[in-house]
Amino acid sequence: MSNSEYMARAIQLAEKPVFSPHPNPRVGCVIVNNDHIVGEGFHEFAGGPHAEVNALAQAGDSANGATAYVSLEPCCFHGRTPACVDALVKAKVKKVFIAMLDPNPRVAGEGVSLLEQAGIDVESGMLAEEAKALNKGFIRRMTKGRPWVRCKIAMSLDGRTAMANGESQWISGKAARQDVQRYRATSDAILTGVGTVLADNPRMTVRGIDAVNSKSRQPLRVIVDSQLRAKPELDIFHEPGDVLVATLSDQKGSYKENINVEKFSKSVSGIDLSALLEYLATQEINEVQVEAGAKLNGALLREGLIDELVIYMANSIMGDSARGLFSLPRLTSMENKIELNCLDLRKVGEDFRFTLQPVY
Numbered sequence: 001m002s003n004s005e006y007m008a009r010a011i012q013l014a015e016k017p018v019f020s021p022h023p024n025p026r027v028g029c030v031i032v033n034n035d036h037i038v039g040e041g042f043h044e045f046a047g048g049p050h051a052e053v054n055a056l057a058q059a060g061d062s063a064n065g066a067t068a069y070v071s072l073e074p075c076c077f078h079g080r081t082p083a084c085v086d087a088l089v090k091a092k093v094k095k096v097f098i099a100m101l102d103p104n105p106r107v108a109g110e111g112v113s114l115l116e117q118a119g120i121d122v123e124s125g126m127l128a129e130e131a132k133a134l135n136k137g138f139i140r141r142m143t144k145g146r147p148w149v150r151c152k153i154a155m156s157l158d159g160r161t162a163m164a165n166g167e168s169q170w171i172s173g174k175a176a177r178q179d180v181q182r183y184r185a186t187s188d189a190i191l192t193g194v195g196t197v198l199a200d201n202p203r204m205t206v207r208g209i210d211a212v213n214s215k216s217r218q219p220l221r222v223i224v225d226s227q228l229r230a231k232p233e234l235d236i237f238h239e240p241g242d243v244l245v246a247t248l249s250d251q252k253g254s255y256k257e258n259i260n261v262e263k264f265s266k267s268v269s270g271i272d273l274s275a276l277l278e279y280l281a282t283q284e285i286n287e288v289q290v291e292a293g294a295k296l297n298g299a300l301l302r303e304g305l306i307d308e309l310v311i312y313m314a315n316s317i318m319g320d321s322a323r324g325l326f327s328l329p330r331l332t333s334m335e336n337k338i339e340l341n342c343l344d345l346r347k348v349g350e351d352f353r354f355t356l357q358p359v360y
Contacts, residue, residue, distance in 0.1 A: 006030050006037070006069040007099055007127045013042040014051065014071045014134050018209060019217060021045050022188040023284030025072055025102075025138040029055040031093070033066035045217070050075065052084040056091045063091040071131045073102040073124070076111040085111050089118040098124040099131035103142035136307070137188065137286030146277040147188070150308040151290040151297055152180060153325055154351075157315060160322035161294065166199045172312040175349025180291075181209050183310065187219045187289040189244075189280060193296035194225035197236055204291065205239045220244060220285065224296055226270050228253050228261070246276050269299040277305060298327035301338065301358065309340065309356040312348065 001009075013028030020026075021043050029051035031039035039062070041054025049057070052074055056063050074084035074096070088096060101109055101124060115122050132139060137148035154172040155161050162168035170177065184190060184206045192204060204221045218241030223230055226248040230236070232255050237243055243259040248271060252261045262279065265272045280288065290300060300306050311325075331337060344355035 006032055010069045010071045011130050016042050017044045019185045020188050025135040027051040027072045030069040031055045031059040031063055031066050033062050038062035047080045050084050053087050065094045067095045068093050069097045071099045073098050073111040076114050077106050085114045095121040097126055100128045103139050141281045141286050146281045147285045147288045148307050149288045151306045152310045154312045156318040158317045160318035162323040164321045171314050172351050173349045176312040176351040179348050187287045188285040189220040189222050189288045191222045191288050191290045193292045194229050195293050197230050201235050203235050203239045224271055246271055294324055294327040301326050304360040306358055311354045313352045
């Protein structure tokens with residue numbers, strides 16, 4: 001195998017955990033000695049051993065004089081676990097290939113510097129774009145101070161998301177709904193509006209996939225509720241995991257201990273959504289999945305806060321009176337339309353899944 005193939009394997013390993021290793025990035029590592037893989041590892045959850053440590057443990061004495069391929073620059077500080085740089089030095093690896101440098105200011109090239117000071121040859125940049133795609137949210141939080149925002153919408157062939165009376169279950173098929181659960185698992189938070197909560201009484205949790213167990217970390221559930229209209233008895237407040245209620249109200253409501261109510265400033269569209277996302281970044285949220293109605297979707301799109309759209313299109317027609325995808329001001333000319341780049345299109349069960357990127 002070539003160097004790039006070993007790095008591709010490290011990136012493949014990094015993708016293995018079904019759930020996000022929140023707040024940490026996804027990382028994979030491969031240890032190679034005499035053209036043979038002697039150790040592999042990935043980072044599964046925060047507080048658990050990092051990819052390099054898992055790979056070195058599998059390699060044992062074979063790591064001495066070996067080459068390590070890591071999808072992200074090894075950490076150089078002692079957090080919940082010891083620094084991976086120290087583990088690589090102690091194992092006496094000869095060379096380290098790194099796909100990309102860590103954007104975390106606490107690392108940011110220092111890991112490379114320490115490895116080189118220990119006499120280890122280091123090369124970086126191999127399959128860097130592929131490595132960046134693994135951790136879009138972590139990179140965005142570290143460089144821009146806000147999470148990556150992915151908006152999920154299920155629609156009919158004529159672009160409708162609910163009937164006029166609000167009924168929306170189910171537009172998409174079983175396979176598409178299962179696919180959404182996997183996206184939820186990779187997210188650190190799920191963002192919705194109070195209108196969706198009142199209309200559908202959703203749970204907004206990850207379920208129905210094999211990896212869900214008693215130790216699985218559920219994404220933070222975030223409700224945009226300016227006037228605290230969501231009552232404590234609703235299902236979303238009684239599922240495992242924490243809830244954040246973003247409001248304009250000075251009240252705190254009578255919620256359980258795992259429910260945090262935070263007041264935000266007001267904007268033209270209601271709650272200041274930029275401030276909300278910046279707050280989520282301070283809570284170490286890397287990726288946010290939006291599952292909301294046209295009002296919140298439209299507000300996020302108008303403010304340029306959606307990074308990615310995942311749209312499931314069903315083979316059905318719901319008619320003119322049904323509700324649309326985004327609540328937007330009237331567009332009077334074609335030059336005002338919002339352009340989208342199509343990154344991916346594939347069939348999921350009986351539905352089609354579009355992955356799109358708004359062009360702001």
